[in-house]
Amino acid sequence: MAYVSSGVACSHVPVLGVASDTGNTDDDYYGPIFKGFEYSKQWIANEKPDVILLVYNDHCTAFDARIIPTFALGCAAEYAPADEGWGPRPVPVVKGHQTLSAHIAQSLILDSFDMTIVNEMEVDHGLTVPLTLMFGKPDEWPCPVVPLAVNVVQYPAPLGSRCYTLGKSIRKAIESFPENLKVCVFGTGGMSHQLQHERAGLINAEWDERFMNLLVNQPEKGSLIQPIEYLREAGSEGIELVMWYVMRGALNDTVEEMHRFYHVPASNTAVGHLILENR
Amino acid sequence: MADDKLYNDIPGTIVFDSDMAAKGFHLNQFCISLRMQANRDAYKADPEGYIDRYPMSAEQREAALNQQWNRLLELGGNIYYSSKLAAFHGINFQELAGLMTGMGSTAYREMMLNGGRSIEGNREKSEWQDN
Numbered sequence A: 001m002a003y004v005s006s007g008v009a010c011s012h013v014p015v016l017g018v019a020s021d022t023g024n025t026d027d028d029y030y031g032p033i034f035k036g037f038e039y040s041k042q043w044i045a046n047e048k049p050d051v052i053l054l055v056y057n058d059h060c061t062a063f064d065a066r067i068i069p070t071f072a073l074g075c076a077a078e079y080a081p082a083d084e085g086w087g088p089r090p091v092p093v094v095k096g097h098q099t100l101s102a103h104i105a106q107s108l109i110l111d112s113f114d115m116t117i118v119n120e121m122e123v124d125h126g127l128t129v130p131l132t133l134m135f136g137k138p139d140e141w142p143c144p145v146v147p148l149a150v151n152v153v154q155y156p157a158p159l160g161s162r163c164y165t166l167g168k169s170i171r172k173a174i175e176s177f178p179e180n181l182k183v184c185v186f187g188t189g190g191m192s193h194q195l196q197h198e199r200a201g202l203i204n205a206e207w208d209e210r211f212m213n214l215l216v217n218q219p220e221k222g223s224l225i226q227p228i229e230y231l232r233e234a235g236s237e238g239i240e241l242v243m244w245y246v247m248r249g250a251l252n253d254t255v256e257e258m259h260r261f262y263h264v265p266a267s268n269t270a271v272g273h274l275i276l277e278n279r
Numbered sequence B: 001m002a003d004d005k006l007y008n009d010i011p012g013t014i015v016f017d018s019d020m021a022a023k024g025f026h027l028n029q030f031c032i033s034l035r036m037q038a039n040r041d042a043y044k045a046d047p048e049g050y051i052d053r054y055p056m057s058a059e060q061r062e063a064a065l066n067q068q069w070n071r072l073l074e075l076g077g078n079i080y081y082s083s084k085l086a087a088f089h090g091i092n093f094q095e096l097a098g099l100m101t102g103m104g105s106t107a108y109r110e111m112m113l114n115g116g117r118s119i120e121g122n123r124e125k126s127e128w129q130d131n
């Protein structure tokens, strides 16, 4: 049977993709950030997941304003890196896992999560930057990916509590898949940041730390953080953090925090990163 | 709507809700079209001719053609759409923030290196009126 072994939370700041693609990961600005992921690269090389279920959001790239799915599950054979205005990132095409995706879609819908199914989709920095941070620059990504895109761009994003319950339902889905697969779940985005208007540049390190502590140790409580608190305290784009709760819901109530990294700034954003293992 | 829009009290912030999305639909569709190289080439060749394929309001059209980044958000644009227009002009997210805050790139970058904009004094609109 398939099972969930671990979870990874990490920011997906586009400029970190640019830094990797242009070979600037050692300079004074980016060096300290990529150092924070050195442990993680080692860890995932040992962990060797068979599949990654990657929770991220599309940033008005694959989905334009015509259709805004709240939860969209990728069920394609592969996902090409998208052109977000600067040309597509020069990173490998992301391979999917169609039978697992199809199984998860069915299982979630029968468990009352009415997913949107996406059979063709390009993926933007939200999905490819976490792969870069965890794997560096391989010729091929080491394992297939099941993408789960969450709307966090048009208000309202789904509630943290709903994301947490979705994570639990995803775990049930994975555990009822007959093949023996080790699955690592990624929750991406955040941490505190605001990209827009006059309050752009907002960072709330104290809030971010509290958020991570609750996520790890008191997820039930943390999942109740309300949209207005995210918007006010973590910035209008900080609401991406609800996606970390999908990952957290897929893990045990008790987890071990293997690694934590926090750094300000990357462009406009606070970078946060956690590795959690089931206990 | 029953939603009482508590978030309208956050200073210097335009929350992209359903009302704003409805208002900004054609503007945002124009912006996202610039994700494709062929469309970037067409906009470059004939900005007014290209933008007129999108039936947006006269204010939105003017704000887009004149790169009025905050105005675009106030008229229903969203940052992830307007960032495609910014990319067309060679402006990345951090440079765009430098423009929207009125700080300019250097001062903005410096603020970020020093830990970013503090939450203190930046939670509610009333805190901005005192200055």
Ligand SMILES: [Fe+2]
Pocket (backbone or CB within 6 Å): A012, A057, A059, A126, A189, A190, A240
């Ligand atoms: Fe994002």
